[in-house]
Amino acid sequence: MADITESSEWSALAEHHTTLAGTHLRELFSADAGRAERMAVDAGDLHLDYSKHRATDETIRLLVALAGRAGLRERIDAMFAGEHINVSEDRAVLHTALRLPRDARLNVDGQDVVADVHAVLDKMADFAGRVRSGEWTGFTGKPIRTVVNIGIGGSDLGPAMAYEALSDYADAGITARFVSNVDPADISGTLRDLDPEQTLFIVASKTFGTLETLTNAKVARAWLVNALGDEKAVSRHFVAVSTNAERVAGFGIDTGNMFGFWDWVGGRYSFDGAIGLALMIAIGADRFREMLAGFHAIDEHFRTAPFERNMPVLMGLLGIWYNDFFGAQTRAVLPYSQRLARFPAYLQQLTMESNGKSVRADGAPVVAQTGEIFWGEPGTNGQHAFYQLLHQGTRLVPADFIGFAEPFEDHAADDAGMHDLLTANLLAQTSALAFGKTAEEIAAEGTRAEIVSHKVMPGNRPTNTILVPKLTPATLGQLVALYEHIVFVEGVIWGIDSFDQWGVELGKVMAMDLAPALTSPEPPADAPDPSTAALVRRYRRLRGRPA
């Protein structure tokens, strides 16, 4: 199969890039009075301003043509229909089914997917309701006050990010904590001040075979049994979320207290299903369903909107534009919301585990650069850390700014509220990044000639601005679905399988092989390579073991 880079659509974009690359955003705006109004799109409650991009209507036309060449429309339809588009694992990719309304219909591989999804949601809602009301008690009869989610990767980042994002909606006096790392400090720090009688553990693992999760779960179980003095306590304090009932039972958790999902939900796409149980307990089933409705609104937009007005398509294609034609290495995601502090970390797994691939779905090597590197921090903290590089560094870093009109809570600060100050910062940054400040403007302010060049703000730095009425369960669902589909669009253009993650396997296997080399009473006979052998010896000496 010919690579997308060999297509006439790709060549047309490459040529267009050579003509546009030397044009400043100042020129694009002064030549086009309607640009700001026109280069904006709405989806659900999300408003995207993409006018501050180094792109014209012609760029969008060419990018949409590229999407056509890559078969994006057909690929979208195939995903929503449950075709096995995860080719290397021969699986459907149906996270969109997790948020289908109850009366929707979708049969996949002979199974009524919607009925299955709602059966699990109902079971979660029933359980969450009992925990929230205090009807579900711990072994000694006390109500649950803390839920500890033990998981890693998609079984941690999604629910942890969403819990923090929606913590203002946690209204049952139950807080959630998240343990992921096999570093003993993580579980120790989490358990340190908890009351075992009032703590519920959710062991969340799609495979129920993940070293970190099972290790942390064993430590938690020992802590609980030790404190409550009875193995029987486990069934009141441990539930599981998994696709693997056999392993859940093997661990000693009653499968009646297991919440399932399916192999067609990727781990990084799973917190809107059972992996979101901790979140549902915290905010309640109604709010959780509002979040699902938010996801679904963007799914429908993505599935049906013409590409020129389709937010995930436009954002995905603009990602390709910078990644593959401008050579941008990274993309910053800058939420102007402290509640979204974990959103960049969540997106790192979503985007980089999905699109960090160097072979295409058909096994041939990719030609274009794939896999944007996502990173970021909430504004305004980032402004006082790395924005210097964004404004004046030598690299081009396209950035997504995400802001909210209404705060959950505000404080007065001089004439403006704190939230208005936050938003003013967001708007100032995107304007400064786009338009900068010239040497003439700086000199005209009376700046000493020797330092004028230091103060020049080059501008021409592209940004998306996503403006949202308020951070709510519904709008969080919309935001996450937006990025899920951006990942999909980029993966289709690059021709890769965005839904496997073989690249994480080798390290896991080698760690299991290396563990005995660190702990054995006798020095190990071999190591995978001389450098690692030397480090093993050094580690053993530091631990007082014969090396």
Ligand SMILES: O=P(O)(O)OC[C@H]1O[C@](O)(CO)[C@@H](O)[C@@H]1O
């Ligand atoms: O939910 P599990 O099976 O424990 O896996 C956790 C994470 O590990 C990974 O497989 C990567 O190591 C992720 O894709 C996944 O989200």
